[in-house]
Amino acid sequence: MNPLLRFDTLPLFDQIRPEHVAPAIDTLLEQASLALEKVTNADFPAEWNAIARELDVSTERLGIAWGAVSHLNSVADTPELRAAYNAALPKITEFFTRLGADERLYAKYKAIDTATLNAEQLQAHKNAMRNFVLGGAELTGSARERFAEIQEKQAELGQKFSENTLDATDAFSYYATAAEMEGVPEDVQQTAQAAAQAEGKEGFKLTLKMPCYLPAMQFATSSALRAILYRAYVTRASDQADASDASAQKRDNSQVIKDILALRKEEATLLGYANFGALSVVPKMADSPEAVITFLRDLGHKARPFAQQDLADLRTFAREHLNLADPQAWDWPFISEKLKEARYAFSEQEVKQYFTAPKVLAGLFKIAETLFDVAITPDSAPVWNPGVAFYRIERNTPAGLQLVGQFYLDPAARTGKRGGAWMDDVRTRWLRPDTGALQTPVAHLVCNFAEGVEVDGVKKPALLSHDDVTTLFHEFGHGLHHMLTQVSEHDVSGISGVEWDAVELPSQFMENFCWEWRVLEHMTSHVDTGASLPRALFDKMLAARNFQSGMQTLRQIEFSLFDMLLHTVHDPAQDFMPLLNEVRKEIAVLQPPEWSRTPHTFSHIFAGGYAAGYYSYKWAEVLSADAYAAFEETAHADGSPNVETGRKYRQAILEAGGSRPAMESFKAFRGREPTLDALLRHQGMTQGKPA
Numbered sequence: 001m002n003p004l005l006r007f008d009t010l011p012l013f014d015q016i017r018p019e020h021v022a023p024a025i026d027t028l029l030e031q032a033s034l035a036l037e038k039v040t041n042a043d044f045p046a047e048w049n050a051i052a053r054e055l056d057v058s059t060e061r062l063g064i065a066w067g068a069v070s071h072l073n074s075v076a077d078t079p080e081l082r083a084a085y086n087a088a089l090p091k092i093t094e095f096f097t098r099l100g101a102d103e104r105l106y107a108k109y110k111a112i113d114t115a116t117l118n119a120e121q122l123q124a125h126k127n128a129m130r131n132f133v134l135g136g137a138e139l140t141g142s143a144r145e146r147f148a149e150i151q152e153k154q155a156e157l158g159q160k161f162s163e164n165t166l167d168a169t170d171a172f173s174y175y176a177t178a179a180e181m182e183g184v185p186e187d188v189q190q191t192a193q194a195a196a197q198a199e200g201k202e203g204f205k206l207t208l209k210m211p212c213y214l215p216a217m218q219f220a221t222s223s224a225l226r227a228i229l230y231r232a233y234v235t236r237a238s239d240q241a242d243a244s245d246a247s248a249q250k251r252d253n254s255q256v257i258k259d260i261l262a263l264r265k266e267e268a269t270l271l272g273y274a275n276f277g278a279l280s281v282v283p284k285m286a287d288s289p290e291a292v293i294t295f296l297r298d299l300g301h302k303a304r305p306f307a308q309q310d311l312a313d314l315r316t317f318a319r320e321h322l323n324l325a326d327p328q329a330w331d332w333p334f335i336s337e338k339l340k341e342a343r344y345a346f347s348e349q350e351v352k353q354y355f356t357a358p359k360v361l362a363g364l365f366k367i368a369e370t371l372f373d374v375a376i377t378p379d380s381a382p383v384w385n386p387g388v389a390f391y392r393i394e395r396n397t398p399a400g401l402q403l404v405g406q407f408y409l410d411p412a413a414r415t416g417k418r419g420g421a422w423m424d425d426v427r428t429r430w431l432r433p434d435t436g437a438l439q440t441p442v443a444h445l446v447c448n449f450a451e452g453v454e455v456d457g458v459k460k461p462a463l464l465s466h467d468d469v470t471t472l473f474h475e476f477g478h479g480l481h482h483m484l485t486q487v488s489e490h491d492v493s494g495i496s497g498v499e500w501d502a503v504e505l506p507s508q509f510m511e512n513f514c515w516e517w518r519v520l521e522h523m524t525s526h527v528d529t530g531a532s533l534p535r536a537l538f539d540k541m542l543a544a545r546n547f548q549s550g551m552q553t554l555r556q557i558e559f560s561l562f563d564m565l566l567h568t569v570h571d572p573a574q575d576f577m578p579l580l581n582e583v584r585k586e587i588a589v590l591q592p593p594e595w596s597r598t599p600h601t602f603s604h605i606f607a608g609g610y611a612a613g614y615y616s617y618k619w620a621e622v623l624s625a626d627a628y629a630a631f632e633e634t635a636h637a638d639g640s641p642n643v644e645t646g647r648k649y650r651q652a653i654l655e656a657g658g659s660r661p662a663m664e665s666f667k668a669f670r671g672r673e674p675t676l677d678a679l680l681r682h683q684g685m686t687q688g689k690p691a
Contacts, residue, residue, distance in 0.1 A: 004016060004020050004028075005028070005065070013068065014384065022084060025066065025091065031061070048125070051109075057432070057434045060427075064426070075410055075417045075446060101132075103138075106138075123497065127658075136148070139271075159607070161257070164253050169209065169236060170207075172242075175201055180220070180222045182220070183221040187453050188216065191211075206229065212450075215349075217230065218337040219334070219349065223328070226331065230329060235595060236600065237601055238254060238597035239254050239597070253601070253606070258572060276611065277292075277564055277568035284616075285499045285501045285662055289612070292615050303553040306553075317335060318331070322338060340544055350537070353463065355463060356463060357449070358461055363523020373395065374394060377391065377392055377394070378392075379391055385410065387412045389408070391409065393406065405482070407479050408445065411462070413448035421448060421472075423444060423445050424446070429441040429486075430488065442483075445479050461527065473514050478506065481494060481507070481654055485655055491658075492658040492659045497657070501616040502623060504624070515545060521538075546684030553685075558583055559602070562583045562599075566605075622678075627653070627669060627674075629678040630648075649669055652669035
């Protein structure tokens with residue numbers, strides 16, 4: 001039997017092959033289309049559960065199968081799978097566009113007696129009515145046809161953008177000499193040397209994958225090497241890519257971006273909005289693009305003096321200690337690392353030795369178990385790579401442990417795997433209308449960390465930087481939001497139905513625990529000695545926590561403001577680089593080279609759902625910092641978190657999912673609306689202008 005058509009088990013990732021995609025998707029599309037026809041028949045009752053039993057069950061099956069294919073396309077890309085995915089993508093897009101714009105289904109939902117719905121169903125119904133309008137259900141004639149064409153083309157272009165980014169990243173390699181590798185951390189050197197040897201080559205194979213690229217930029221003493229890597233990285237998938245690479249032109253995302261922007265503007269116009277930014281904020285917390293722009297500029301104004309001081313410190317240090325009177329773009333990560341080492345007397349490499357992946361994972365599970373009253377244990381399921389693990393989360397109940405969710409963890413970077421880190425859903429918690437059984441949620445947690453290396457025949461565990469640890473906690477926060485929900489209505493369960501600019505609250509909230517001594521002392525173990533992180537080293541890390549927070553804040557605001565202006569005031573027919581340059585002049589304190597092309601790999605907004613929504617990270621950071629302040633306020637005398645506060649947070653935020661507006665959930669936890677104070681305090685920007 002086709003593994004994509006098995007729904008009595010978790011996805012059979014070890015059995016799914018490219019040749020399974022077309023027949024399975026065609027079968028499920030036919031079934032979903034028949035279900036749509038059935039529920040929109042005049043004789044079919046306008047009842048919530050009746051519609052769910054037919055249509056939602058059918059579309060969920062399609063979603064689970066397509067989700068498995070999409071996931072494999074992101075983490076195990078091959079030419080054959082890519083071809084199968086791209087062949088099915090237009091059919092999937094066409095169906096869901098048709099579903100969202102079906103005026104018969106829209107009328108059926110309008111006819112539902114809302115007095116018969118419970119609170120969760122009411123919220124889902126409200127969202128559905130809004131989404132019908134945004135999905136083009138009120139369009140007619142040629143406008144409706146054009147809207148459908150736009151959705152299909154956008155899906156195709158988003159996939160093309162993602163492919164170009166992945167291919168451009170994978171295409172680059174540089175074989176460095178031992179002299180060029182001076183300063184690069186030992187574990188990175190060992191991995192790079194092993195990669196070169198595996199290809200029968202001399203030296204050290206360097207790539208643009210983050211576990212290789214970032215430490216090379218931070219630690220390599222060779223400015224020439226850093227320049228090679230930097231230029232390759234910031235010109236990926238662009239018109240400025242290496243001209244000697246014959247395929248580089250085919251991977252240029254310049255026109256793809258223009259085409260995407262033009263289609264988004266046309267979509268917004270069809271739906272009666274002035275621009276895509278205005279359309280984008282409709283289902284979000286923010287009232288308007290103008291409110292977002294004001295928020296970003298206000299935060300930028302507060303952060304700017306701190307960023308200017310950060311840059312001045314870097315320039316002085318570079319000149320006085322590194323003999324760099326005129327640092328170039330590829331020098332700043334190196335200067336930053338050296339300044340941090342000098343100022344705080346430690347290096348990222350020193351810290352990394354204490355963060356072995358198994359110990360970090362155990363520590364992460366421990367804090368979640370303590371705060372949220374759950375148990376996390378290894379479980380088994382078919383996986384797509386030997387490095388993938390599977391776990392179950394159970395809750396303590398009077399009757400014993402009760403399964404509440406499961407998740408896959410795919411931590412390592414590899415060829416064919418999209419860069420970055422993300423959480424995605426496999427299935428959602430749902431009181432199934434077809435069987436009456438409660439379906440528990442399952443999540444994907446994906447990162448791109450370095451793998452462990454073998455030294456003298458001994459396999460050492462992977463070492464994580466503190467940033468890696470923070471990333472892991474971030475994605476796990478998303479996972480907890482999805483898995484700990486107690487909502488039983490599919491479309492508002494877990495992360496479903498949560499406003500996009502609030503969905504980062506639980507993820508950013510979890511990052512704070514990476515700075516708690518009571519947490520870190522139990523999740524560190526030196527790779528060679530087994531010793532825990534010394535308190536003295538932690539104190540240095542804590543002192544350096546807000547190192548360059550001003551510049552980092554402006555960097556996020558630069559991306560966010562560019563994104564929103566790109567989708568509001570920019571003419572898609574024009575080159576978008578001048579707009580980015582204007583934003584940089586307004587926001588940034590450090591200007592990159594003219595040939596830098598960061599938009600060309602800005603996957604969040606061109607292939608990841610954050611279009612006119614990248615500001616969500618800063619917006620939700622206000623919420624998450626304020627939420628975490630509640631834990632600071634109620635912590636025990638020894639610094640350990642208050643379990644009662646954890647229970648309250650779990651119930652108000654995590655369990656509620658999308659069943660009510662995010663602001664209501666926040667106020668249920670904090671008793672008031674959020675303020676900016678905690679964020680500014682956490683980032684060391686509360687004392688007016690820096691000294």
